[in-house]
Amino acid sequence: MxxxxxxxxxxxxxxxxxxxxxxxxxxxxxxxxxxxxxxxxxxxxxxxxxxxxxxxxxxxxxxxxxxxxxxxxxxxxxxxxIESLALLILKEKDTLDNLFEVREILECETARLAAERASEEDLERLEMILSRADKTVKEGTIPLTEDTEFHYALAEASGNEILVRVMHTIGDFIRKGKEGSLTLPGRPQKSVKDHYEILYAVKDQDGERAREAMRNHLKKVKTDLFGE
Missing domain, CATH: 1.10.10.10 (Winged helix-like DNA-binding domain superfamily/Winged helix DNA-binding domain)
Structure with a gap:
């Protein structure tokens, strides 16, 4: 409570x-x-x-x-x-700007490392999370849990234990940002699509593509929240 x-x-x-x-x-x-x-x-x-x-x-x-x-x-x-949430998002803009900077620093490299190091088990886990997210969106529900799990699973696939701990440490801030963005019309569908692009790059062991796919995802989320 x-x-x-x-x-x-x-x-x-x-x-x-x-x-x-x-x-x-x-x-x-x-x-x-x-x-x-x-x-x-x-x-x-x-x-x-x-x-x-x-x-x-x-x-x-x-x-x-x-x-x-x-x-x-x-x-x-x-x-x-949605309108009320949009006003709250604007109130938190400075905090969210800082959050996106941190996420770009951490998560783009996380995606690159995951592409280089992910095991078959990691890939299966990421596939399962996105499958659940896709189902959740089609049922008309916000996939907040699945969205968060995907980013954590990607960190674990990087094989860097410290990076995983850092991601979990800032997890509350990340979840707040997701809570705001995923309430926007069309955003859940876009996020699932973006996550699949990241996963495809990871499966192809293409680190640079995975990093750019994550960068593009974060950029699009920020644009949907605050505009260009």
């Missing part, structure tokens, strides 16, 4: 935690949000920070306040949810 907040811009971190619980279905439309006092105690922050986060989520359409009753989770249409 909710976790104590330690970051500088407290209200934004509170906002993203509550948003995450709504997106995960742990807060459902019509549910009443805990009181400001209870949230402040759980999160270990001042009530003023909680109040600011709630106000921001109201403006984005995630919450609604009812006088004398409290704050409730608001029902969304798919379009409204």
């Amino acid at each position: 909710l976790e104590p907040v330690k970051k500088r811009r407290l209200y934004e971190e509170i906002m993203f935690q509550i948003r995450g619980l709504i997106m995960d279905g742990r807060f459902l439309p019509g549910d009443k949000l805990p009181s400001e006092r209870d949230l402040a105690t759980t999160l270990g922050v001042a009530r003023s920070s909680v109040r600011e986060a709630i106000r921001a989520l109201e403006l984005l359409g995630f919450l609604e306040s009812r006088q004398g009753e409290g704050t409730f989770i608001k029902s969304h249409s798919g379009t409204e949810m």
Whole structure:
């Protein structure tokens, strides 16, 4: 559930935690949000920070306040949810810019190493993950788990244990970036297609092609998020 907040811009971190619980279905439309006092105690922050986060989520359409009753989770249409997420993505733009720089540094070389070192077992695992992702997309569901697994499996196929540890260490940041991008219309289908291009290069043991395929994938994701 909710976790104590330690970051500088407290209200934004509170906002993203509550948003995450709504997106995960742990807060459902019509549910009443805990009181400001209870949230402040759980999160270990001042009530003023909680109040600011709630106000921001109201403006984005995630919450609604009812006088004398409290704050409730608001029902969304798919379009409204995407628009709200787009606003949140823009709020995180600086962080995501940094994340894409780190991902390009790490993951392009990861793909190259995987092409040079992947075992048959690694290739089978990558194939299975993409097969599941393809099925998930066709069922109309966001393949967040499969998308994340693919990148981790690629790191493991590189044969570099330190690289694998680094990828898992920054996993929470990567997952946040994926959570935002994969909600965009058409993005899941594009990501699966990009991942297959990376896999084909890895299977062909073409390191340079695998690196460029990963670079192109990250560039397209960033463009879909922020535009040219």
